[in-house]
Amino acid sequence: MFMSIKATEAIVLPGVFSNKRKYLYIIFLSLITALIILTLFSIGIGAVFIPVDDVIKIIMHQFLSTAIQEELIQSEVILIAIRLPRVLMCLLIGATLAVCGAVLQGLFRNPLADPQLIGVSSGAALGVAISIILGPSLNKLLPEMEISSILPFMAFFGGFAATTIVYRISSKHGKTSVSTMLLSGIAINALCGSIIGYLIFLADDNQIRDLTFWTLGSLNGSSWKSLYAIFPFLIFTIVVLPFFSSKLNVILLGEEEAKYLGVDVDKLKKYMIFLASLGVGACVAVSGIIGFIGLVVPHLVRLIIGPDLRILIPASIILGATLLLCSDLIARTVVAPTELPIGIVTSLLGAPFFIWLLIKNRSLQNYL
Amino acid sequence: MIRLLVLVLIFFTKSFNITAQKVFYSADNLEVSIDDISRIITIGGSITETTFALGLGKNVVATDVSSNYPEEIFKLPKVSYIRSLTAEGILSLNPTLVLASDDAKPKIVIDQLRDAGLNFILIKEGLEPSDIISKIIDLGFILDRNIQADSIVQAINKKLNEARIIVDELVKKPKVLFVLSQQTPNSFLVAGSSTEASSIIEFAGGINAFDNFSGYKPVTSESLIEANPDFILFMSSRGESLSHSLTETSMINTITAVKKNQIISMDGNFLLGFGPRFGEAVQTLLNHLHPDVYEH
Numbered sequence: 001m002f003m004s005i006k007a008t009e010a011i012v013l014p015g016v017f018s019n020k021r022k023y024l025y026i027i028f029l030s031l032i033t034a035l036i037i038l039t040l041f042s043i044g045i046g047a048v049f050i051p052v053d054d055v056i057k058i059i060m061h062q063f064l065s066t067a068i069q070e071e072l073i074q075s076e077v078i079l080i081a082i083r084l085p086r087v088l089m090c091l092l093i094g095a096t097l098a099v100c101g102a103v104l105q106g107l108f109r110n111p112l113a114d115p116q117l118i119g120v121s122s123g124a125a126l127g128v129a130i131s132i133i134l135g136p137s138l139n140k141l142l143p144e145m146e147i148s149s150i151l152p153f154m155a156f157f158g159g160f161a162a163t164t165i166v167y168r169i170s171s172k173h174g175k176t177s178v179s180t181m182l183l184s185g186i187a188i189n190a191l192c193g194s195i196i197g198y199l200i201f202l203a204d205d206n207q208i209r210d211l212t213f214w215t216l217g218s219l220n221g222s223s224w225k226s227l228y229a230i231f232p233f234l235i236f237t238i239v240v241l242p243f244f245s246s247k248l249n250v251i252l253l254g255e256e257e258a259k260y261l262g263v264d265v266d267k268l269k270k271y272m273i274f275l276a277s278l279g280v281g282a283c284v285a286v287s288g289i290i291g292f293i294g295l296v297v298p299h300l301v302r303l304i305i306g307p308d309l310r311i312l313i314p315a316s317i318i319l320g321a322t323l324l325l326c327s328d329l330i331a332r333t334v335v336a337p338t339e340l341p342i343g344i345v346t347s348l349l350g351a352p353f354f355i356w357l358l359i360k361n362r363s364l365q366n367y368l
Numbered sequence: 369m370i371r372l373l374v375l376v377l378i379f380f381t382k383s384f385n386i387t388a389q390k391v392f393y394s395a396d397n398l399e400v401s402i403d404d405i406s407r408i409i410t411i412g413g414s415i416t417e418t419t420f421a422l423g424l425g426k427n428v429v430a431t432d433v434s435s436n437y438p439e440e441i442f443k444l445p446k447v448s449y450i451r452s453l454t455a456e457g458i459l460s461l462n463p464t465l466v467l468a469s470d471d472a473k474p475k476i477v478i479d480q481l482r483d484a485g486l487n488f489i490l491i492k493e494g495l496e497p498s499d500i501i502s503k504i505i506d507l508g509f510i511l512d513r514n515i516q517a518d519s520i521v522q523a524i525n526k527k528l529n530e531a532r533i534i535v536d537e538l539v540k541k542p543k544v545l546f547v548l549s550q551q552t553p554n555s556f557l558v559a560g561s562s563t564e565a566s567s568i569i570e571f572a573g574g575i576n577a578f579d580n581f582s583g584y585k586p587v588t589s590e591s592l593i594e595a596n597p598d599f600i601l602f603m604s605s606r607g608e609s610l611s612h613s614l615t616e617t618s619m620i621n622t623i624t625a626v627k628k629n630q631i632i633s634m635d636g637n638f639l640l641g642f643g644p645r646f647g648e649a650v651q652t653l654l655n656h657l658h659p660d661v662y663e664h
Contacts, residue, residue: 048456048460049460074459077485078459078484081480081484082484083456146475148473201585203583204582204584205584206451210451220455220474221474226476332454337430337446337448337456337460339457
């Protein structure tokens with residue numbers, strides 16, 4: 001499975017697609033158009049309906065300080081304080097999860113690689129379980145501390161620590177073995193899972209429900225404050241990762257081959273894993289675990305435009321943002337006035353589509 | 369003259385304050401002034417039940433998912449689960465007042481709702497009768513139904529006192545096991561200490577069968593046999609299957625409760641609601657546990 005991307009195919013394909021430059025332009029143009037339209041749509045729609053002209057008035061009021069009617073104040077709060085940060089959060093998180101998934105799949109040459117594989121999600125879940133379940137007893141020692149405010153930090157550090165351990169286990173003398181890393185990832189996931197299981201045993205019903213909701217992911221409660229807090233991490237990941245795409249392309253040939261071609265494979269691995277755990281850790285800290293995006297978006301893109309990471313990575317960024325925004329729009333409108341956890345929507349929406357694509361492209365399997 | 373003017377002014381401002389707005393301290397110590405109670409959203413089962421018991425059900429426009437009494441609320445829209453509230457969903461119903469249990473979360477959504485100008489009040493809840501009473505009195509004050517609240521509280525107190533007199537004279541208290549659900553044929557989720565169930569069992573003159581752990585935890589049928597409860601209590605919403613497996617499981621039919629067929633099923637909201645029907649619930653359970661004493 002690890003070696004399923006064969007050297008010859010990886011070399012030939014970019015050539016094939018360079019003849020289809022036009023095709024690529026059309027794909028990118030339609031992806032970007034879809035993203036822009038969906039963003040505007042998302043800002044206007046929600047449990048509270050705000051007419052377009054009111055949206056314009058409110059935005060004018062915010063940025064140009066024009067006058068505004070008294071009765072629009074509540075709509076303004078909804079739009080500016082609740083909906084806008086949430087939409088921006090969706091865009092950033094969707095893009096980050098997808099780009100990290102694309103990079104990890106390339107790095108591990110494994111179609112199953114997603115952020116969960118290197119332990120980020122389970123480490124973060126452990127951090128959250130500790131703060132939800134042991135938080136009340138910690139509160140007795142430090143009465144000033146509030147659980148809801150330490151939770152994102154625990155998630156972030158949990159995810160980061162788990163990945164660091166996975167990386168340490170599989171590295172010796174500066175060399176990292178990909179297969180050891182996959183296996184140690186599984187082991188760390190199992191270990192975190194069992195500790196979470198024990199914490200669940202200690203927990204009361206409410207804490208278990210809180211934890212369950214957290215593992216299903218939600219962008220409910222996004223605010224400007226949380227957006228500012230994770231913005232640097234996410235934007236850094238999204239901007240920096242695409243610069244490594246040509247080197248990652250060479251790794252698709254095989255590690256030895258990449259070394260002969262002058263790529264410092266071990267250093268590259270280190271940077272990629274650091275960036276991916278940084279980005280995903282920050283996402284998980286504010287939104288909980290949102291599955292599927294990191295795994296499937298790169299596959300979707302690959303099925304459409306092939307495995308060249310120079311194209312695949314930017315396309316994944318756009319498609320990831322679009323897909324998460326779309327899922328969140330559904331999550332917060334379909335059962336209004338209540339709301340679905342977003343993890344349910346991403347899988348429900350994406351999985352059947354993915355299956356359909358797999359069946360349709362069965363002959364293309366070799367590229368996965 | 370000026371002094372008179374100042375006096376008059378003070379008088380007016382003071383009386384204005386009293387008539388125009390009423391101030392209540394939310395459980396998170398925030399001062400909330402209540403002016404309009406025409407459109408209420410209630411969050412938390414006992415908050416909803418109390419609001420209806422105070423006669424203001426007609427003003428309730430929505431409840432949370434965990435509220436399921438009285439029947440009328442099933443016609444109303446539901447705004448998310450108490451521990452994962454959503455700001456827009458609540459605002460879309462144009463409420464003038466939100467009354468929530470202090471279990472309501474997340475804090476950031478509550479802050480967003482308050483920033484949008486909504487009166488959002490958190491009300492303290494607890495497992496003691498004094499908590500139930502102060503909750504009803506507080507809601508009576510907020511909703512301008514002080515007299516109704518007093519009469520509900522008096523009824524609760526009367527019932528609790530009657531129960532207490534009986535319980536105090538008991539020579540022997542039976543061991544009561546509360547089963548929340550059956551997980552596998554051999555494992556049951558049961559109530560430990562500091563749960564609603566253990567609290568009401570004690571008020572009704574029983575001893576909770578498991579007090580060596582807190583919360584609801586799974587136990588095996590082996591530990592059930594070891595604990596050997598005199599009564600088994602469960603919620604009727606769990607249906608016949610639970611009572612069937614409790615009586616038919618050969619492993620646990622050596623338990624006193626099963627041998628004497630002392631298995632009680634009660635409506636979950638009624639039993640564990642900790643709202644206006646608390647006194648009644650205690651009496652009903654007492655009646656089940658001590659049928660002989662209760663007749664006298």
